[in-house]
Amino acid sequence: MDEILFKNLSLLNQVILECTSITNEREIVKRFVDTAIKILKADYGYAFFRDEKTKEFKLLYKDVNTPFEPKIPRKKGATQKTFSSRTPLFIMSAPKTGWLRNDAKKNMGGVVVIPISYNNNNYGIFDICYFKEHKFNRTEKIICSYLGNSAAQAIAINRLYNSQKKFNKRLEREVEERTREIKEDKVKDEALLSSIGEGIIAVDTDGRIFMANPQAEEILKVRKEDLLGRSVFDTIPLLDERGKNIDKKDRPIYVTLTRHKRIKTSNFQILRKDGKRIPVSLTVTPFFLEGKLIGVIQIFHDIIKEKEIDRAKSELISLASHQLRTPLSAINWYTEALIKNELGKVNPKQRKYLQEISNANQKMIELVYDFLNVSRIELGTFVVQPSDFNAIEVAKGTLKELQPLIRRKRIKVTEEYDKTGKIRADKKIIRLILQNLLSNAVKYTQPKGQVSLKLGLKKAANRPKLIIEVADNGYGIPEEQHSKVFTKLFRGDNIVRLHTEGTGLGLYIVKSFVDITRGKISFKSKPGKGTTFYIEMPVQLPRP
Template sequence: MNSARTLSELKELRQVKEVADKLLNELDAEKRKLEEAKAKQEAILASIGDGVVVTDEEERVVFINTSAERILGLKKKQVMGKLWTDAQVVEDEQGEQVPRNKRLMHRVLKSRAVKSSSRKETHYYARGDGTRFPVYVTASPILLGKKVIGAVEVFRDITEEKAIDKAKSEFVSIASHELYTPLSSLRWHTEMLLDGSVGQMSEDQTKIVKTVENSALRMIDLVGALLNVSRIELGTFAVNPEPTDLSAVAKDAVADLFVQAKEQGVAVETECDENLPLVNVDPKLMRIVFDNLLSNAVKYTPSRGRVRMTLKKGEGEYAKSAVLSVKDTGYGIPINEQQKIFTKLFRASNAVKNVVNGTGLGLYTVKAIVERFGG
C-alpha cells in the first residue's frame, strides 16, 4: 500500500515537474522575444538621425539615443535619471528660457491624454558648450491603457533650414523693396488720371485705368505683406512696446474698414469690455493684427453677412491681458484644414474657390506678432 502511494506521489511529482519545465521554457521563450524586441527597438532608435529622449511620468530621463548625445554635445550618464527640464536648456526666438510649465514635454505629460497624439514646436536648445541652435520638436505621451506613464520627444537640428529660410526672406525683402517704389508711382499716376488732374477721360478709358489702379493696389498689399513677413522672419521689425489701449486700436481699425465692409454689404459689430487693462505691446504692430483679422473676415463673408469683433479682459492668470476674437458668417474653413490656418501661404480650399484674391500671409503674420508679445 505504501509502495503504491509512493509510486502515485512520484507520478504526481513528475507531472508537476513537467508543467513547471514547460512554464519555464515558455517564460524563457517570452524573455528572449522581449530581449529581441528591445534590441531591435534600441537599434532602430540608435540609427535614427534625430535626437530621441524618453522620460517616465515624473519627467525623468530613462532613455536617450546616440544622435541626441551627438546633437546636444553631452553623454548619456549626464542626463539619465534627471529631470529633462533640468538637463536641457530650452530658449525661445528672443533667447529667453522657456519655463518648465510651457515646455512641450511637460505639457504632453500633464495633458492627461486618453490616446496617443503628437505635438510639434520650434525652439532653441543649448549644447554642452553653451552654443544655441534651432530645433524642431515633436513629443507624444506613452500610454498604458488610459494612463500616461511617460513621454517621447524627438528633435531635429534645423540650423541649415533656418539659414535657407533667412536667405529666402532676405531675397523677398530686397525684391519687395525694389517693387514698392514703381508700384507706388503707378498708383499715384493712375490716381492723377482718375481725378482729372491731367485731363478728362472717356468712360471706357476710366474703366481701364480703374482696373490698372485696382491691380496696383492688390500688388501693393501683397508687397506690404511680404515685407512684413520678411521683417518678422529676419527679426528686423522695429518693435517699440508701450502700455496700449487696445480698444482704441480696435476702433480705428474698424473705422478704416467701414468702406470695404459697406461695399461688400457686410455688417461689422464690435463689443469691447470697459476698463480693459493697458497691454504692453507695440500699437503699430497690433494695428496690423487687427487689420488682418478684420479684413480677412470681411473678405470671406458674402453680402448680407456679419462680422463680430469682441475684445474682453482676460481671466485668472491672464487678468492683465486682453482676449480678442473675430467671428463671421462667412464660408468657414474645412475641419481637416483648420490646423493649417496659421501656416505661411495657406488658403482654405473653399476660400480659393469663392475669393480669388488673397496672399495666405495674413494669419501667419498675426500669429508671429502675437507670439512676439507673449500671446
C-alpha cells in the first residue's frame, strides 16, 4: 500500500511541475480532476471555484463523463461546510445521505468532496464521483488530502506568476518612459546636485570617483579635476574618532561595494590635504542597473557644529549627574537607616512606603550613573585603568547583586568558567559590561526562564582575549531592529510594550566600552526565542 501511495503522490508532484508552464487556471483544474479520477479509479468528476468578490461558487470544469449538469452548491450545504473546514468529505453512498438533488441521485454512488486549499488560501472544491457505492481506504484518503493541497499550490503559483507577469509588463513600460525622460532630466539633475548643501561623490565598482558636486569640492578643499578618475581610497583619507587611519576594508564605501548594503554613520573624520580633520556624517548607498551593482553614492556633510552641540549637552548632563549624586546618596542612606529601625521603630505600612522610596531612589542612582558613563564616553574623559583581578570573581559578584530579581522571577542561571584566573584589564569596564548584559538578560526573560554566562580566556598570537557570552531564552529582539541595538536610547518595540521602564543606554554603554578596549561584540536574537551576546576583549596576563 505504501508503494502505491508513494507512486500516486509522485504523480501528483509531476502534475504540479507540469502546471507551472500552464497559464490557464481552468486547464490546471482539468489536469487535477482527470488525474484524481485516474488515481482513485473513479467514474467522473467536476470542480467549483468560489468568486473572491461575490463569495459564490461557479462551475469551472466538469469531466466529459459527468452524466448531469452539476448544480451550484447551497450556501449552507455539505459542500460549503467542507470548503470552510478545509477537510475532505468522504461519502460511501451519496443517495443515502439525503443531500443530493434529484438529477444526481440516480448517477452517483460514492463521492469525495475535496477542498482546494493551502495555508490561508481557499479556492474551491473537487467532487470525484463513482456510479456505485465506494468505501474509501486509508491510502485513498491520504491521496485526496494531498490532491487538494497540490491543486491549491499549483493555482497559487499560477496566480503569482500571472501577477508578476503583469507587474513586469507595467515595469517595462515605466522603464521605457523613464528612459525617454533621462535626457531631459540630466540638466535638471546637474542643477540639483549643484544646489545641494551636502557633499556628494559617486564611485564605480572599482572605487574610482566619476562624479563630485561643488559642495564636495568645498568640504574637501579639492578641485573636481583632482578627484575624477582616481581611487576614493587614495584620494580621500578617512579616520576614526581617535584620528586613526581606517583600513580600506573597513571603510563604508568598501563595505557597501562588497555587501551591497546602505550605511549611515557619523563616526568618521575626513583628513583634508591641508591637514585639517573634519568630522562628517556619511550616508553610503549602492545603486544598480538591471540588478547589477554599478557603483556607490556617498553623501556627506560637515558636523563640527553638531559635535560641539553634542559635547555641550554631554557636559551639561555630566554636571547635572554629578550634582544629583550627593542628594540621591543622602536619600539612600537615610531611607536604609529608617528601614533598619536605626532612627526609631517604623510600622509595616511605613516600612512599605520607605521601601518604595528606596527602590525608586535606587533606579534614579542607576540612571545617574548611566548618564555619567555616557557623558564620559562621549566627552572622551573615561580613563582606562588596568589592574590585576580575578574575572570569575567579578562575574560571580555581579550575579550575586542580581539574586533578588533572579529569585523573584525564578530564573535558572547556569555558569561556565574555564581556568581564566587573574587577568590585567580595567576591572570597572568588565564589571559594567557584565552588569548591563546580565541585568538585561534577567530583566527581559519571562519568569522561570533561563540565563547562561560563559567566561573564558582565548589565547592569541599577540595577546590573550577575554571571552564573555551571555545568553537567555527571553523576549528577543525584532530582526528589523537589529541594526539599532547598540544605538543610544534604543529599546525594542516588543520590550517597550511589556516593560515601560528602561533608558535604552545599557547596550550603547557596553558597545562603547568594547570599542574603547579595541574589542569586538556581536549578537544573535530571535523574537520569542532569546538573545545571545558574544564579546572578545584584548586583555593582558598579570604582571609577575
